[in-house]
Amino acid sequence: MMATGELNPNHYPAQRAAKVVQHYLNTRYGSPYRLLGLQRVHSGNAEDVEDSGRKYQLEISVQEMIGNTTEKCSAEVLFPRGEGQRSPQVQASCEQLLKVNNTAQEEALYKLFKTNQSLLSAQNLPDSYGHIEPDMKPLWHLSIVASSAVMLNESTENTLYNMAQVANITQLATENDQVKFDCHVLLHEMVSQEIIHWKLLFTWSPPEGVKVLQMEQLPHCHDCEKPPNTN
Amino acid sequence: MVPKDNLEDFAGHKTDHHEVQVEYDYFKFHPMPEITDWMSQVVKDYPEVVTTVDYGQTYENRVISLLKIGLNTGEKKKAIWMDCGIHAREWIAPAFCQYFVREILHAYKTDPKMQTMMKNIDFYVTPVLNKDGYIYSWKDNTTRLWRKNRSPGPLGCNCSGTDLNRNFDAIWGSIGVSFNCCSQVFCGTHPASEPEAQAVTYFVGSRKEDFLCFLTIHSYGQLLLIPYGNPNYTASNYDELLKVGLGAADAIRSVHGMNYTVGTSPDVLYANAGSSRDWARLQGIPLAYTFELRDKGIFGFQLPEDQIQPACEEAYSGAMHIITYAHDKTFNAAVATAAATLWTMLLAVGVTGTTLM
Numbered sequence: 001m002m003a004t005g006e007l008n009p010n011h012y013p014a015q016r017a018a019k020v021v022q023h024y025l026n027t028r029y030g031s032p033y034r035l036l037g038l039q040r041v042h043s044g045n046a047e048d049v050e051d052s053g054r055k056y057q058l059e060i061s062v063q064e065m066i067g068n069t070t071e072k073c074s075a076e077v078l079f080p081r082g083e084g085q086r087s088p089q090v091q092a093s094c095e096q097l098l099k100v101n102n103t104a105q106e107e108a109l110y111k112l113f114k115t116n117q118s119l120l121s122a123q124n125l126p127d128s129y130g131h132i133e134p135d136m137k138p139l140w141h142l143s144i145v146a147s148s149a150v151m152l153n154e155s156t157e158n159t160l161y162n163m164a165q166v167a168n169i170t171q172l173a174t175e176n177d178q179v180k181f182d183c184h185v186l187l188h189e190m191v192s193q194e195i196i197h198w199k200l201l202f203t204w205s206p207p208e209g210v211k212v213l214q215m216e217q218l219p220h221c222h223d224c225e226k227p228p229n230t231n
Numbered sequence: 232m233v234p235k236d237n238l239e240d241f242a243g244h245k246t247d248h249h250e251v252q253v254e255y256d257y258f259k260f261h262p263m264p265e266i267t268d269w270m271s272q273v274v275k276d277y278p279e280v281v282t283t284v285d286y287g288q289t290y291e292n293r294v295i296s297l298l299k300i301g302l303n304t305g306e307k308k309k310a311i312w313m314d315c316g317i318h319a320r321e322w323i324a325p326a327f328c329q330y331f332v333r334e335i336l337h338a339y340k341t342d343p344k345m346q347t348m349m350k351n352i353d354f355y356v357t358p359v360l361n362k363d364g365y366i367y368s369w370k371d372n373t374t375r376l377w378r379k380n381r382s383p384g385p386l387g388c389n390c391s392g393t394d395l396n397r398n399f400d401a402i403w404g405s406i407g408v409s410f411n412c413c414s415q416v417f418c419g420t421h422p423a424s425e426p427e428a429q430a431v432t433y434f435v436g437s438r439k440e441d442f443l444c445f446l447t448i449h450s451y452g453q454l455l456l457i458p459y460g461n462p463n464y465t466a467s468n469y470d471e472l473l474k475v476g477l478g479a480a481d482a483i484r485s486v487h488g489m490n491y492t493v494g495t496s497p498d499v500l501y502a503n504a505g506s507s508r509d510w511a512r513l514q515g516i517p518l519a520y521t522f523e524l525r526d527k528g529i530f531g532f533q534l535p536e537d538q539i540q541p542a543c544e545e546a547y548s549g550a551m552h553i554i555t556y557a558h559d560k561t562f563n564a565a566v567a568t569a570a571a572t573l574w575t576m577l578l579a580v581g582v583t584g585t586t587l588m
Contacts, residue, residue, distance in 0.1 A: 195415075
């Protein structure tokens with residue numbers, strides 16, 4: 001049943017694999033001022049790799065959403081098979097990705113987080129109307145980057161993840177030069193149509209980027225009137 | 232007659248109340264009571280072409296209504312079906328239905344082509360099919376992402392709601408569904424078990440020969456999906472569905488440059504059974520499409536209000552491509568035949584050298 005060989009770039013197998021590349025790129029290169037979105041799949045190829053899993057080779061275009069630039073990337077995604085649930089392995093090379101200089105903006109934001117009198121906090125990004133206060137956008141971007149690590153880990157050939165909403169993001173105090181956040185995000189998984197809740201603890205600084213320290217799926221009965229029993 | 236004040240519509244008729252197009256903000260999301268009021272206002276403003284039809288009840292006993300738009304010729308007419316809001320959280324869909332109604336009514340005043348279409352066909356537009364779900368999604372922050380209807384689960388189930396777009400009698404339960412009542416794609420206890428699905432089934436089913444096309448509006452993903460959701464079934468007019476769909480996608484792209492992918496659900500998204508689109512096609516309605524509107528995942532179901540206008544403009548262009556094709560295929564056949572006859576006659580005249588004057 002699985003498509004092998006050359007793939008139709010508009011059909012779901014190549015699209016799902018390409019989305020995994022998006023999550024990988026955001027995990028690696030994402031920041032409050034750099035957010036990557038899959039724009040297009042130009043071509044794709046899939047093959048079974050004996051004893052390993054299934055490997056996709058893709059040519060895609062990726063859009064940097066804040067600066068609105070587009071570039072081409074070549075990528076490989078290996079969905080592992082075998083014992084235990086393992087995350088897909090991704091390799092990608094994009095021509096221009098790191099050339100846009102966000103340093104000034106990032107330093108300014110970092111300084112704001114570090115020197116602000118009170119710790120920042122926000123809820124419902126975006127709100128029900130799709131609105132995000134301009135001041136809150138960097139927190140939304142950071143949450144997408146952190147969520148991308150989860151979405152990357154959780155992805156298979158049978159899933160397509162997007163972050164639906166940040167329910168809550170709270171800045172935590174730190175003793176070191178990192179900025180630290182605790183956030184509760186809602187992920188939308190397209191194939192099952194489920195909304196999955198995750199709690200993430202992550203740090204950020206301009207030199208280090210986003211590092212996820214802890215991730216935990218939250219039990220959530222989305223269509224129950226009563227909340228589920230939590231241990 | 233010289234107009235004395237601003238209260239005039241395009242045709243120069245004096246109105247003694249503000250027309251709905253001036254006051255209603257089509258580029259904001261509206262809660263159900265406002266949509267209901269808007270529907271009443273549209274009927275008041277265009278009584279010669281718009282009537283409301285109540286055609287069912289939701290689980291929570293709300294009336295399911297559509298706007299029937301077209302010139303009353305006293306004869307049985309061909310028809311176009313559009314429904315929005317089968318899935319509660321897809322707020323851009325009801326927004327589009329409202330915009331669509333406004334656009335065709337505006338065009339009716341000024342565009343001869345639309346005037347012809349209004350004579351030949353009726354548009355049946357349901358702005359919010361899953362009213363209970365939509366209202367629930369407006370309740371608070373925790374309910375915004377509700378998808379299903381609000382019927383209780385089967386006996387012994389902790390969760391509520393059936394996925395209406397898996398509940399239609401179209402190879403029901405065969406693929407891409409769950410029989411777990413807590414699932415977002417729970418297909419219900421049996422085909423058309425849900426009152427909302429029954430309403431569409433009965434209304435469209437009892438008039439199925441009249442319908443030229445059936446459009447069901449959803450979000451998100453930027454897709455135009457053609458039957459069938461079960462990969463073991465191919466529509467007899469697959470080539471036509473694809474060709475017209477690709478034309479619609481071209482029309483969409485020409486508005487704001489957005490790409491919409493065209494194909495069957497199993498090809499471009501996922502396999503699924505029990506959709507309203509598949510049910511419509513199985514009834515014999517030839518052009519059945521699912522529209523998945525903006526975006527591609529960055530905002531998802533919570534599309535910002537500043538994108539309502541461009542999303543609606545491009546979707547309107549796509550929908551009109553399909554509707555115009557359906558209309559012209561049915562009604563221009565006579566015109567084409569007359570033109571061919573005239574041309575044949577002219578050629579014959581040319582060959583024999585007979586002068587016409």
